[in-house]
Structures are given as C-alpha cells and as structure tokens.
Amino acid sequence: MAKPPSNRKKATSAASTDSTSAANSANEDISQQVDPGSATITVTAVEVPELTEEEQRDRLHLERRVERAFFEAGKALAELRDRRLYRSTHSTFEEYCKDRFGFERRHPYRLIEAAGVVDNLIKMCPIWTQNQIEDDPPTVHSDQLQQILPTSEGQVRPMTKLEPQQQQEVWQQAVELAGGKVPTGRIVKDVVQRIMERTQVPNTYQIGEVCQILAKDNPELRGKGGCWGIVSQVNEFSCTVKTWDGEYTVGLKHLKSYDYLPAECEQMQVICDGVTAHRR
Numbered sequence: 001m002a003k004p005p006s007n008r009k010k011a012t013s014a015a016s017t018d019s020t021s022a023a024n025s026a027n028e029d030i031s032q033q034v035d036p037g038s039a040t041i042t043v044t045a046v047e048v049p050e051l052t053e054e055e056q057r058d059r060l061h062l063e064r065r066v067e068r069a070f071f072e073a074g075k076a077l078a079e080l081r082d083r084r085l086y087r088s089t090h091s092t093f094e095e096y097c098k099d100r101f102g103f104e105r106r107h108p109y110r111l112i113e114a115a116g117v118v119d120n121l122i123k124m125c126p127i128w129t130q131n132q133i134e135d136d137p138p139t140v141h142s143d144q145l146q147q148i149l150p151t152s153e154g155q156v157r158p159m160t161k162l163e164p165q166q167q168q169e170v171w172q173q174a175v176e177l178a179g180g181k182v183p184t185g186r187i188v189k190d191v192v193q194r195i196m197e198r199t200q201v202p203n204t205y206q207i208g209e210v211c212q213i214l215a216k217d218n219p220e221l222r223g224k225g226g227c228w229g230i231v232s233q234v235n236e237f238s239c240t241v242k243t244w245d246g247e248y249t250v251g252l253k254h255l256k257s258y259d260y261l262p263a264e265c266e267q268m269q270v271i272c273d274g275v276t277a278h279r280r
Contacts, residue, residue, distance in 0.1 A: 068149075070152055073111050074112045074114050074115025078115060086100075110157060121171055124168045148180070155188055157185065158170075159192060161204040166195060170195060173191045203237065203239065203252060207233070207234060210228060211257050212228055213225060213243075218251070221248070229242055241255070242272060
C-alpha cells in the first residue's frame, strides 16, 4: 500500500522560499540604505543661548581690562621707576624690569611713554571720567570718534615724540580712517608721517642719540646704508651725524633711532671716539 505523501518537504520548501524572499527583501532595503546618492543624514540643531544682559556687561568689562593692560602696565612701571621701588634688590630700573618681568631694554620705557600718550588722549574725551575709562566706557557713536582709545602699545608708539595736541589730532584722523574702529599701528604711523610732512614737525632727535643711516634714494649716502652714527648737531630738518670715518648731514627721513638708553649712547660715544682716534 502506497504511503501518503510527506508534507515535511513541502513545508521545508515553503519555509526556504519564505526565507529567501525575506533575505532578498532585506538586501534590497540594505542596498537602498547604503546608497550614497539616496542616503539621508539627520542633523540635530543645537541652540546657542543668547547672552543675558549681565553676561554682556561682564564681557565688555573683561574686554576693557584686556585692552587697557598695556596702559595699566605703563602707569605702574612709571611709579616703580619714579619712586625707585626696585632699589632694595636692583641697582638700576632696567635690571629690575629684566629680572622681574623679562622686559628687554626699551620695552618698559615704551610702555611708560605709551601710557603718557593715552593719558593725553583721555583728556580730549570730556564726557568720560577716569573711572569710566577703567570700568565700562559708554557706547561710542559716529560723532564721538575721539572717544575710542588705543588697545596696544604698538598703536601708540608712532605718536610718542609728538606734542600733546598733535597726538590728539593724529589719533582722531586714524580712527576716522579705520572706519570708526581702533586703528592699527600702521594707520597711525601713516597719519603721523603725513602730519609731519604737512606741518614740518620740529626735529626730535637729541645730541648724543645713536641712529642708523638709511640710504634709500639719496646718492650722497651711497655706501652708508645701515651704518650707525651719533648725532652731533640737531638742525631744523636734518642732523649732523658723526660716524667712524667723518661727519655727514642727514635728512630726518634718512635716519632711524636705535632707541638706546642714555648709558648705552654714552658707551657708543666712547667706541666712536676710540675708532676716530685710532684712524688718526
């Protein structure tokens, strides 16, 4: 008697068919998901909270502290120098600044000079008191450009040899050229140069000052470019400079001060005298 047909193979076959279909379906889904052209990337936006009024005040206050750091340093250095508060540990102010702050040679004097210029610029801001300058100055409007103050020593350096009124004029013009913002040192320097050419600012060099000769486009100084000399006579728009091989009259634009300290200028004078005597 024939056995009834088995249903196991059919069931297995059906299960296999279902499994294959499911696998194919899954592969199709995976293929669709990894296709770079059709992939969708979901990015969650992170909301950045706005500063509160208190945070805005704190930020402005801290920014002002950073901006006036060089000014505060210059004021402090001037007092340390004038009161000789370094005398218990150092014989000179220069040695003290180098050991205590790591300042080289002219840097403390530049900060002191810069602080003096800023003090002068503050004077032309009558609606600000000193306390307002040290805390949070009011918002500057376009008609109050002169109330913007320097934020670094480099912005002030070109003005240090000018008269107070000229410093104020230079700064106001520089701020205007900068679009009502704090001008760069380069802008300030350019304004100073233009004012010097226009007003013929008196010669600010001093006898004994050590300078570098800049030959530039002056054929009379050919071969002297880069040489150092000592100012022996101050003229209206030039200086007589003593070098190792003689004296030369040099225009102001062909001179650059080395910014040596008085003691260093004296040492250079001794060296120059020695070289001159040896040549004789």
